[in-house]
Amino acid sequence: xxxxxxxxxxxxxxxxxxxxxxxxxxxxxxxxxxxxxxxxxxxxxxxxxxxxxxxxxxxxxxxxxxxxxxxxxxxxxxxxxxxxxxxxxxxxxxxxxxxxxxxxxxxxxxxxxxxxxxxxxxxxxxxxxxxxxxxxxxxxxxxxxxxxxxxxxxxxxxxxxxxxxxxxxxxxxxxxxxxxxxxxxxxxxxxxxxxxxxxxxxxxxxxxxxxxxxxxxxxxxxxxxxxxxxxxxxxxxxxxxxxxxxxxxxxxxxxxxxxxxxxxxxxxxxxxxxxxxxxxxxxxxxxxxxxxxxxxxxxxxxxxxxxxxxxxxxxxxxxxxxxxxxxxxxxxxxxxxxxxxxxxxxxxxxxxxxxxxxxxxxxxxxxxxxxxxxxxxxxxxxxxxxxxxxxxxxxxxxxxxxxxxxxxxxxxxxxxxxxxxxxxxxxxxxxxxxxxxxxxxxxxxxxxxxxxxxxxxxxxxxxxxxxxxxxxxxxxxxxxxxxx
Amino acid sequence: xxxxxxxxxxxxxxxxxxxxxxxxxxxxxxxxxxxxxxxxxxxxxxxxxxxxxxxxxxxxxxxxxxxxxxxxxxxxxxxxxxxxxxxxxxxxxxxxxxxxxxxxxxxxxxxxxxxxxxxxxxxxxxxxxxxxxxxxxxxxxxxxxxxxxxxxxxxxxxxxxxxxxxxxxxxxxxxxxxxxxxxxxxxxxxxxxxxxxxxxxxxxxxxxxxxxxxxxxxxxxxxxxxxxxxxxxxxxxxxxxxxxxxxxxxxxxxxxxxxxxxxxxxxxxxxxxxxxxxxxxxxxxxxxxxxxxxxxxxxxxxxxxxxxxxxxxxxxxxxxxxxxxxxxxxxxxxxxxxxxxxxxxxxxxxxxxxxxxxxxxxxxxxxxxxxxxxxxxxxxxxxxxxxxxxxxxxxxxxxxxxxxxxxxxxxxxxxxxxxxxxxxxxxxxxxxxxxxxxxxxxxxxxxxxxxxxxxxxxxxxxxxxxxxxxxxxxxxxxxxxxxx
Numbered sequence: 001x002x003x004x005x006x007x008x009x010x011x012x013x014x015x016x017x018x019x020x021x022x023x024x025x026x027x028x029x030x031x032x033x034x035x036x037x038x039x040x041x042x043x044x045x046x047x048x049x050x051x052x053x054x055x056x057x058x059x060x061x062x063x064x065x066x067x068x069x070x071x072x073x074x075x076x077x078x079x080x081x082x083x084x085x086x087x088x089x090x091x092x093x094x095x096x097x098x099x100x101x102x103x104x105x106x107x108x109x110x111x112x113x114x115x116x117x118x119x120x121x122x123x124x125x126x127x128x129x130x131x132x133x134x135x136x137x138x139x140x141x142x143x144x145x146x147x148x149x150x151x152x153x154x155x156x157x158x159x160x161x162x163x164x165x166x167x168x169x170x171x172x173x174x175x176x177x178x179x180x181x182x183x184x185x186x187x188x189x190x191x192x193x194x195x196x197x198x199x200x201x202x203x204x205x206x207x208x209x210x211x212x213x214x215x216x217x218x219x220x221x222x223x224x225x226x227x228x229x230x231x232x233x234x235x236x237x238x239x240x241x242x243x244x245x246x247x248x249x250x251x252x253x254x255x256x257x258x259x260x261x262x263x264x265x266x267x268x269x270x271x272x273x274x275x276x277x278x279x280x281x282x283x284x285x286x287x288x289x290x291x292x293x294x295x296x297x298x299x300x301x302x303x304x305x306x307x308x309x310x311x312x313x314x315x316x317x318x319x320x321x322x323x324x325x326x327x328x329x330x331x332x333x334x335x336x337x338x339x340x341x342x343x344x345x346x347x348x349x350x351x352x353x354x355x356x357x358x359x360x361x362x363x364x365x366x367x368x369x370x371x372x373x374x375x376x377x378x379x380x381x382x383x384x385x386x387x388x389x390x391x392x393x394x395x396x397x398x399x400x401x402x403x404x405x406x407x408x409x410x411x412x413x414x415x416x417x418x419x420x421x422x423x424x425x426x427x428x429x430x431x432x433x434x435x436x437x438x439x440x441x442x443x444x445x446x447x448x449x450x451x452x453x454x455x456x457x458x459x460x461x462x463x464x465x466x467x468x469x470x471x472x473x474x475x476x477x478x479x480x481x482x483x484x
Numbered sequence: 485x486x487x488x489x490x491x492x493x494x495x496x497x498x499x500x501x502x503x504x505x506x507x508x509x510x511x512x513x514x515x516x517x518x519x520x521x522x523x524x525x526x527x528x529x530x531x532x533x534x535x536x537x538x539x540x541x542x543x544x545x546x547x548x549x550x551x552x553x554x555x556x557x558x559x560x561x562x563x564x565x566x567x568x569x570x571x572x573x574x575x576x577x578x579x580x581x582x583x584x585x586x587x588x589x590x591x592x593x594x595x596x597x598x599x600x601x602x603x604x605x606x607x608x609x610x611x612x613x614x615x616x617x618x619x620x621x622x623x624x625x626x627x628x629x630x631x632x633x634x635x636x637x638x639x640x641x642x643x644x645x646x647x648x649x650x651x652x653x654x655x656x657x658x659x660x661x662x663x664x665x666x667x668x669x670x671x672x673x674x675x676x677x678x679x680x681x682x683x684x685x686x687x688x689x690x691x692x693x694x695x696x697x698x699x700x701x702x703x704x705x706x707x708x709x710x711x712x713x714x715x716x717x718x719x720x721x722x723x724x725x726x727x728x729x730x731x732x733x734x735x736x737x738x739x740x741x742x743x744x745x746x747x748x749x750x751x752x753x754x755x756x757x758x759x760x761x762x763x764x765x766x767x768x769x770x771x772x773x774x775x776x777x778x779x780x781x782x783x784x785x786x787x788x789x790x791x792x793x794x795x796x797x798x799x800x801x802x803x804x805x806x807x808x809x810x811x812x813x814x815x816x817x818x819x820x821x822x823x824x825x826x827x828x829x830x831x832x833x834x835x836x837x838x839x840x841x842x843x844x845x846x847x848x849x850x851x852x853x854x855x856x857x858x859x860x861x862x863x864x865x866x867x868x869x870x871x872x873x874x875x876x877x878x879x880x881x882x883x884x885x886x887x888x889x890x891x892x893x894x895x896x897x898x899x900x901x902x903x904x905x906x907x908x909x910x911x912x913x914x915x916x917x918x919x920x921x922x923x924x925x926x927x928x929x930x931x932x933x934x935x936x937x938x939x940x941x942x943x944x945x946x947x948x949x950x951x952x953x954x955x956x957x958x959x960x961x962x963x964x965x966x967x968x
Contacts, residue, residue: 030690032691034691035712165677170676171655171673192644192648193648206515225736230714251708251709251734255742257742258738258745258746262742262749262824262827263825265749266749266822266827267820267821268825275829275835276829284853287854288853291817294813295813298809298810299810302807302809302869302875305805306803306876322786322793324809325809325812326782330779333774334771334775337751337774341755341759344742344746345758345760350760351760362764362767363764365765366765366771369764373772374779385786390787391787392790461813465809
């Protein structure tokens with residue numbers, strides 16, 4: 001056993017193949033989770049070996065392993081399988097998994113699959129394929145258990161035994177009235193604990209939540225988190241059930257959204273696969289566009305900095321230029337904080353663009369508190385920087401710092417304080433404005449139904465850099481009263 | 485009805501209270517999800533009114549609403565309830581919810597609760613309270629169904645009917661052998677479809693996954709996502725079951741982690757409650773520390789910039805200073821992309837610090853591709869900036885740009901190209917180094933068991949700003965050959 005443990009799962013599987021030890025292979029398939037097996041098979045490059053091993057998987061697991069494989073491997077299997085085998089495999093897959101598979105397949109394979117599956121399944125697949133991407137309809141599945149509210153508990157359990165094998169979940173039963181309108185849900189445990197001849201309308205949950213086929217998938221996934229659901233009905237506008245979404249799909253959507261938000265804040269397009277499964281070239285492709293967009297947007301900053309540098313006040317008091325990165329960084333950080341709060345709040349549907357006034361009101365208060373405290377701190381800190389000579393200021397061409405022992409005169413002190421006041425005053429304004437832009441941009445972008453994470457952040461940096469510089473020029477001119 | 489729909493839930497509830505319409509109140513509690521009710525009650529400020537309404541909630545929902553309330557409201561209820569009522573409420577709560585409640589309560593309330601609950605529950609609570617924060621042990625619950633592998637299906641279903649009411653889930657049954665070692669899990673649906681006299685060892689899943697009591701809660705939550713679980717056993721080192729974790733808790737952990745990652749990338753401490761439930765002052769408190777830390781760290785940049793600005797090459801070719809923000813931003817963005825990929829990869833446990841070599845190898849390749857392409861683009865773009873006069877370069881004191889019609893001489897062109905080469909060359913090196921630091925820092929921080937999201941990002945910015953400036957000085961000196 002200890003030797004086996006040092007082998008990777010792929011090696012163990014290939015070892016069984018080489019020694020033609022099919023029973024050992026089956027034992028592995030039996031005791032190792034399907035996703036681990038799928039990942040191990042992903043590394044088997046020889047097509048014949050891969051197909052041999054896949055065929056050795058027990059029928060009941062084969063569909064699950066298939067659903068976890070990459071589309072390249074799925075295509076291999078579909079091409080190798082005869083129509084009969086293929087139908088058997090597809091029958092063991094849930095409709096939403098078939099649809100996921102089809103979305104990545106070439107047209108000839110899609111046509112073949114649609115040709116071989118039973119008519120009813122074909123209709124379901126076509127319907128799901130027609131829902132707009134990222135809607136509840138596009139991620140739901142059609143295998144669920146539905147009953148009328150007058151069904152008795154005993155009858156319900158009988159129906160579950162009969163139809164449950166094909167359902168994605170039997171833990172939530174969806175209840176409709178005789179007009180086919182959804183009126184409740186019943187948890188399997190409530191059925192198990194109830195008397196056999198009670199009608200399910202008496203024990204069903206009436207405080208259920210549903211979503212509409214056209215709802216955004218993230219809105220739906222967040223409802224799973226808020227309401228602690230394991231399954232939710234997807235209904236049309238007449239409250240007729242069209243399908244269901246289960247918690248495992250909701251978790252995938254939530255994780256994908258979190259990855260997208262983090263990627264957007266890091267200015268990188270989200271990876272389609274895991275980092276380790278993505279080639280360096282593919283990662284680079286996700287990185288380059290944003291770096292270049294930001295570099296081009298940065299041109300505005302360069303343009304303004306170049307103009308400002310030539311202004312008399314900066315020519316005469318050249319030390320002011322040294323504080324430019326600190327100003328830009330702090331403005332950017334202050335706005336970035338608000339952006340992060342907005343992006344996450346919008347992603348988790350905690351607030352929406354229509355809450356604009358409420359959110360901007362709160363953020364205005366926050367901005368006043370943060371900007372004031374940062375400005376006071378900056379005033380003290382920048383004075384210390386000058387006093388200690390971290391930044392060397394010059395008076396009449398003589399560099400002054402405590403190390404040179406030539407300052408700490410009242411002239412130096414007042415001069416240093418005016419510089420600190422300039423920088424701190426700029427920070428007070430720019431940090432406040434940064435937060436105000438940072439609250440408006442994501443909500444505005446979201447109101448236009450675009451992803452705030454992707455668009456808002458790069459625009460913010462450019463805005464804030466330019467605005468900080470202009471404020472800096474204004475405040476410096478005011479305080480030193482030097483105009484050309 | 486239409487009038488009611490315009491009232492908020494809180495107003496509807498208060499309206500029932502004012503008109504003493506208890507049956508209407510019960511109807512609301514019956515048809516509205518518990519979390520919505522808890523949120524509505526949160527806004528009822530009058531203690532007497534709040535308690536009256538809470539007491540009107542049906543016993544079966546009261547515990548669930550209680551679990552969703554803020555600790556202030558929970559304290560109100562505990563103080564108002566007599567011992568008997570309190571025990572009844574606590575008995576309807578799952579142990580993990582009691583522990584969550586206790587963690588936010590003053591000592592006298594904790595003592596009262598521990599005094600009134602039955603001895604067995606007290607032991608469970610004490611045990612859970614003793615697990616280290618953020619471990620699987622601290623979030624697990626002790627209400628689960630465990631059976632020996634020799635139990636028959638018929639007997640198992642009988643036991644579920646008897647004990648299931650108190651379990652957090654009956655959909656996964658945990659199976660142990662006679663030595664109390666965990667050997668499998670059985671899904672309720674497999675029990676329902678199996679013959680009554682089959683032993684559960686024959687139908688149980690042997691490819692189950694477990695976690696250890698001391699495992700990090702995020703590692704565990706990610707296993708739910710990877711393996712599509714709805715419940716997982718938490719075991720000790722001898723594979724004896726200590727408790728279980730259910731999917732709803734795993735989803736909460738995953739969402740919390742995502743919020744923390746986004747917050748860290750936005751340089752803001754994660755909020756403890758939702759944004760709208762957090763006061764402006766509390767939000768400001770989460771924002772200020774990082775802004776100030778970053779401002780102080782930025783001192784290194786100011787220090788270096790101040791020294792570099794005085795170097796002969798920057799004195800003579802003052803236009804070079806205009807590119808400093810673009811250089812710093814691009815370096816920061818390049819590193820920030822890698823940080824985002826690392827933080828998310830580490831958070832979702834896709835890779836670990838021990839995969840350092842694999843990850844750094846891939847990122848080195850990515851860095852070469854990205855840096856080269858960005859440098860080539862930057863070379864072209866910065867030349868365009870100079871040609872169009874976005875950045876005004878001066879030769880012998882005369883500003884040149886295409887608008888002034890005084891350039892496009894070979895002298896101007898060569899000069900502009902050398903400047904572009906300086907900036908692009910710096911970018912090539914700094915962007916590569918930024919990615920290398922950005923891959924090492926988070927993995928290093930994670931290896932020290934600290935949260936990479938919080939520590940790595942601010943350090944990165946400072947490193948990259950300083951390194952970019954030093955490289956810029958080196959490259960400029962090399963290309964223009966001006967040394968003081």
